[in-house]
Amino acid sequence: MLNPQKKVLIVSDTHGELYNFDTAYKRTKPDLVLHLGDVEWQEEEIRSMCSCPVKIVKGNCDYGHSLATDDMFDLGLHRVWMTHGDKYNVKYDTDFIIRMAKERGCDVVLFGHTHVPEETIKDGIIALNPGSLTFPRQAERVPTYIVLDVDKKGNFTYKFETL
Secondary structure (H helix, E strand, O other): OOOEEEEEEEEOOOOOOHHHHHHHHHHOOOOOEEEEEOOOHHHHHHHHHOOOEEEOOOOOOOOOOOOOEEEEEOOOEEEEEEEEOOOHOOOOHHHHHHHHHOOOOOOEEEOOOOOOOEEEOOOEEEEEEEEEOOOOOOOOOOOOOEEEEEOOOOOOEEEEEEE
């Protein structure tokens, strides 16, 4: 049986501000939203804004939340691990988080925390950080997110987008 085509919106670090999230969501019209943490009590509002499934993990600024710290699932032909990244030294490099993804049997890891968009491919693992929609920290300081498309065969392509 073939996998259905999907468009996935990947975001992180909205920090309680949802104007840019709303813009990215409306532009993308996704079938699935993945939020990599630091929602700061906006998880229910995010879910109510979306007409598709939403997965959210807990970030280091999500004190007292009942959100899980990570999630693993299949997406097309890939095994995906999503986590905020603060517990995996991602502000320094992606070596540790890539090693942990491999130990978990995942070939894709999605993380946030740094507020800087990043793509690292190493040891057969794709590590992606969408940056931040609210407080971007890369040189251009523009809000960023990722749009990932899963084709009918289960392969995917992704693109970093800016607002």
